[in-house]
Amino acid sequence: MIANLVQLAAGEEQNPLLPPGPELLVGTIAFAIVFFFFWKKLLPNINKVLEERRAAIEGGIEEAETMKVEAQSVLEQYKAQLAEARHEAARLRQEAQEQGAALIAEMRAEGQRQREEIVAAGHTQIEADRKAAASALRQDVGKLATDLAGKLVGESLEDHARQSRVIDRFLDELDQKAEAAR
Amino acid sequence: MSDNGCGFPAPGLHSFLFQPIATVGGFEFNKVMLLALITTLLVVTFFYAAFGKAKVVPGKLQMVGEAGYDFVRRGIVYETLGKKEGEKYVPLMVSLFFFIWIMNIWSVIPLAQFPVSSIIAYPAVLAAVVYVVWLGLTFKRHGFTGGFKNLTGYDKSLGAVLPLVVVIEFFSNVLVRPFTHAVRLFANMFAGHLLLVMFTVASWYLLNSWMIPAAGVSFVMTIVMILFELFVQAVQAYVFVLLACSYVQGALAEHH
Numbered sequence: 545m546i547a548n549l550v551q552l553a554a555g556e557e558q559n560p561l562l563p564p565g566p567e568l569l570v571g572t573i574a575f576a577i578v579f580f581f582f583w584k585k586l587l588p589n590i591n592k593v594l595e596e597r598r599a600a601i602e603g604g605i606e607e608a609e610t611m612k613v614e615a616q617s618v619l620e621q622y623k624a625q626l627a628e629a630r631h632e633a634a635r636l637r638q639e640a641q642e643q644g645a646a647l648i649a650e651m652r653a654e655g656q657r658q659r660e661e662i663v664a665a666g667h668t669q670i671e672a673d674r675k676a677a678a679s680a681l682r683q684d685v686g687k688l689a690t691d692l693a694g695k696l697v698g699e700s701l702e703d704h705a706r707q708s709r710v711i712d713r714f715l716d717e718l719d720q721k722a723e724a725a726r
Numbered sequence: 727m728s729d730n731g732c733g734f735p736a737p738g739l740h741s742f743l744f745q746p747i748a749t750v751g752g753f754e755f756n757k758v759m760l761l762a763l764i765t766t767l768l769v770v771t772f773f774y775a776a777f778g779k780a781k782v783v784p785g786k787l788q789m790v791g792e793a794g795y796d797f798v799r800r801g802i803v804y805e806t807l808g809k810k811e812g813e814k815y816v817p818l819m820v821s822l823f824f825f826i827w828i829m830n831i832w833s834v835i836p837l838a839q840f841p842v843s844s845i846i847a848y849p850a851v852l853a854a855v856v857y858v859v860w861l862g863l864t865f866k867r868h869g870f871t872g873g874f875k876n877l878t879g880y881d882k883s884l885g886a887v888l889p890l891v892v893v894i895e896f897f898s899n900v901l902v903r904p905f906t907h908a909v910r911l912f913a914n915m916f917a918g919h920l921l922l923v924m925f926t927v928a929s930w931y932l933l934n935s936w937m938i939p940a941a942g943v944s945f946v947m948t949i950v951m952i953l954f955e956l957f958v959q960a961v962q963a964y965v966f967v968l969l970a971c972s973y974v975q976g977a978l979a980e981h982h
Contacts, residue, residue, distance in 0.1 A: 560742055560846060560916065561909070567847030570759040574766040575851060578825045581770045583817035586777045590788075590795060593780035600782055 686711040734931055737923035742844060742916070761842045765828045773824070798823045798967065806971040811978055815971070818859065822852060823967045830915055830959035833922065834952050841959070844915035846908065849966075853908035856970040861900075864977040876977065907969055914962045918955045925951055 690707055746754035776791025784792060798820045803812040829848060833841035843849050865873035874880070879895040882888070925948040932941035 560739055561912075563845075563847035563850045566753060567759065567845055568851055570762050571848040571851035574762040574848075575821070575825055575855070577766045578769050579818065579821040582773070582821040586773045587795075587817050587820065590777040590780050590792065593777075593782055593784075594792075597782045 682715060685715075689714065735927055737920050737927060741919065741923050758840065758842055758845050761832050761838055761840065762829065762848060765825060765832070765842060768828055769821075769824045794824065795820060802964070802967050802971055806968070806975050807978065812971075815859075815974055818855075819967050819971060822856075822970060823963050826852065826911065826966055827960060827963035830963060831956075833915065833919055833955055833959060839922075841915040841919050843911050843962075844919050846912045849908040849911040852911075852966070853904045856907065856973060857904040860970075860973040860977050863974060867977060876979075903973070907966070907973075910969075911962050911966050914958055918951075918958055921951050922948065922955060 686708075689711060693710075744756040744758055746756050747760065748755045773791055776787045777795075780788055799816050802823070803816050803819050806812070807815060826843060826849075829842035831841075832838040833844075861873075861877075864876050867873070868876050877896060877899050878892040879899075880888070880892060884891055925944050928944040929941050929948055932938070932944055
């Protein structure tokens with residue numbers, strides 16, 4: 545193709561593949577101006593801005609990253625606190641349960657104790673009453689027996705010493721019989 | 727060539743010759759030079775408006791500028807050279823891309839309607855810049871002999887064919903490469919312009935009596951070719967810069 549062009553051009557008065565001098569000069573100047581502007585002014589200018597933009601974007605990303613990390617840590621903290629709170633609540637509940645159980649047991653023991661006390665007091669009372677009744681009975685029986693004997697014997701067994709000896713002996717015999725019968 | 731019997735003003739090499747529009751002290755200033763300078767003005771003005779007071783939160787213009795800048799920087803330079811090695815060449819590649827692209831686009835701009843890059847001088851200048859950068863880098867990286875080995879694909883394991891390979895590689899890399907680099911862009915724009923002129927002129931030329939349908943076809947073709955040219959213009963700017971990057975990459979690589 546190139547050879548054809550050269551051949552074709554050779555016949556003409558001016559070969560299109562031979563650059564005319566003035567055009568070379570103008571071309572050189574025209575391109576030199578473009579290159580110079582790009583090289584010295586425009587590209588440094590835009591590169592600076594592109595760099596700034598990159599830095600800004602990277603800064604933004606970095607900031608977001610930090611915030612994310614921060615949020616993560618806060619979340620973790622909250623989670624930890626929540627877990628702790630739950631644990632604490634569980635512990636308190638457990639404690640309350642234990643305390644309640646202890647309280648109930650204590651109260652039960654107290655109730656038992658009081659009941660036993662009351663029962664014991666009742667027993668003592670009964671014993672005392674029985675004793676009082678027994679002694680009163682003994683006196684009454686003694687008196688009745690004496691009176692009866694006096695009536696039967698016809699003589700007053702007023703003599704105190706004798707009287708009590710006789711009564712005691714009688715009662716002792718009664719006791720012995722009761723023992724033997726048991 | 728302009729008169730081939732039927733009166734059709736066929737486009738040809740004369741379509742690429744311009745009478746000077748002004749002569750300043752013997753220097754003939756023509757339309758293409760004007761377009762080249764306007765290209766510079768446009769590129770610089772646009773990017774100054776976009777990047778002059780660049781902000782971290784970009785405006786609309788800055789966004790567009792950044793998209794274009796990023797396309798070349800990331801899409802071409804970083805892709806071929808890597809971020810570390812490539813950064814140094816970003817200004818060159820970015821200015822090459824936008825300068826070439828706008829030069830190409832003139833092809834379809836009303837009133838201008840001429841791709842600046844279809845005049846060989848402009849691609850030649852740019853290819854020469856790349857050539858100098860590339861060769862300079864090769865020798866700076868590898869020293870004189872190392873650089874020479876890098877350029878010629880010197881490899882002892884080739885044995886007997888080594889001299890042949892060295893000669894071919896030297897010829898293809900050092901001598902032909904800048905030529906093809908420039909001509910690839912030039913020829914694409916040259917051919918594109920010829921096609922556009924052809925269909926445009928034909929649309930007008932055929933516009934009489936029974937040939938009107940043909941004129942319609944030609945006009946539709948003009949529109950189609952404009953769209954196609956818009957694509958080719960961008961692709962050629964891209965290819966030029968991509969090749970420049972791959973040459974630089976070859977220079978940076980350890981010699982193979």
